[in-house]
Amino acid sequence: MAEEEGESLIHIALGGEELFAIGPFVVTNSMIGALLASLLLLAAAWYVTRQSTLIPSRLQGLLELPVEWVAGIVAGSTSRWRGYVALVIGFFLMILVANWLGLLPGVGTIGLRHGEELVPFVRPAAADLNFTLGLAIITFVVFVWWGIRINGPGGYLKELIGEPRYMAPLMFPIHLISELSRLVSLSMRLFGNVFAGEVLIATMLALTTATLFVLPLAFFVPSIFLGLELLFGAVQAIVFALLTMTYITMAIAEHDGGHEPEHDPRDDHGEPDAHPASSPA
Amino acid sequence: MGPDGDGKREARRNASGEPRPANWGIAFDLGIRLGISVILGLGAGLLLDSWLRTSPLFTLIGMALGIGAAMYTIWDVARDAMRR
Structure with missing residues (x-):
């Protein structure tokens, strides 16, 4: 009996689940999660830009803090940082x-019942491989584009073929696999971590609510894992963003022959970055 | 403080020998990319073999290329770290 109740409490679906369809366009619960995250960000951006002051209020300071922190890290990467910040x-x-939205009450627990299974209205966006793969493809296209922009199409192809030329049949597939591994690694890491977190919390809830005897545990055992997920959500976000920066930096550095400027003397005088290619792309 | 000021502060921090935040990402990335390189090579080899019915020729070649790509990835990341 306890086992049956426990099983019915755990609902795990590998992909996003269909909520409704508009013609051939299927809307899944992970798409709703991504949409909600986007709307929340847009609302925050609208608020900050509408009521921004030179001396920020507490809320403005709080909203600007992550932006300034990441911008500070990116600004230390290359002289062309404005193009990808x-x-x-x-x-x-x-x-x-998107990750933190998945920890809110109701996300993953309120939805439509299809027979025995509950299809939640909202699912954390990164718990769907389609979302993470989409982001990884954008990163892939951008760093390849930077490579082509800096080296030129011929130069980028030369990088892929490698030196000396007679080694091309060996080096080309090796370079190709290495480049593609970035795409797979970015998408799978984010998806794996967020999805595993969802499964972990669902399992903990199911274990602690399976019988009346352990029911009091349901009030604090999942909270430990929710706290951990809060941390992992932030870590995964910063890892994805920093890897995007690193890949673009590597594409730019390869062109510069490994001699990335260590120190720009103009920085000492506070002059603005005057690199022609450093304007936003 | 704007990004420019933060960027200079970040650069100074790097010069003082403290680890860059970007290196956290590389550490997270390198391990998983080694495995994925081998899987990609092996997967491509298996697909080619099943398509061309040449098993196990391309499987072995794919695995060797995947292992080669994993080793190249280590070298590539190390080279980039040394540049910086």
């Missing part, structure tokens, strides 16, 4: 909000 900050905020 918006993307890195965007990834960080989107993944952070």
Whole structure:
């Protein structure tokens, strides 16, 4: 009896579940999660830009804090950081909000009942491989684009073929696998961590509410794991954003022959970055 | 404080020998990429073999290339770290 109740409490679906369809376009619960995260970010951005002051209020300071922190890290990467800082900050905020949204009460627990199974209205966006793969593809396209922009199409192809030329049949597939491994690694890591977190919390809830004897545990055991998920959500967001930055930095550094400027003398005089290619792309 | 000021402060922190935050990402990334490189090579080899019916020729070649790509990834990441 206890086992049956425990089983019915755990609901695990690997992909996003269909809520409704608009013609051929299927809307899944993870898409709702991503949409809610986007709306929350837009509302925060609207609030900050509408009521921003030179001396920030507490709320403005709180909202600006993660943006300034990530911008500070990106600004130390290359002289062309202005071209990709918006993307890195965007990834960080989107993944952070999407991950933390999944910890709110009701997310994953309120939904439509289809027979024995409950299909939640909202699912954390990063617990669906489609979302993480989409972000990883954007990163992949951007760092390849930076590589082509800096080296030129021929130069980028030369990088892929490698030196000396007679080693090309060996080095080309090795380079190709290495490049593709970035795409897979980015998407699978984020998906794996968030999905595993969801399963862990669901399991803990099911274990602690399975019988009346252990029911009091349900009030504090999941909270430990919710706290951990709060931390892991932030760590995964910053890892994804920083890896995006690292890959772009590597694409730029390869062009510079490994001689990335260590120190720009203009920095000492507080002059603005005057690199022609450093304007936002 | 704007990003420019933070960037300079970040650069100074790097010069003082403290680990850059970006290195956390590389540490998280390297381990998983080693495994994925081998899996990608092996998967491509298995697919080619099942398509061309040449088993186990491309499986072995794919595995060797995957292991080669994993070793190349270590070298690539180390080279980038040394540059910085």
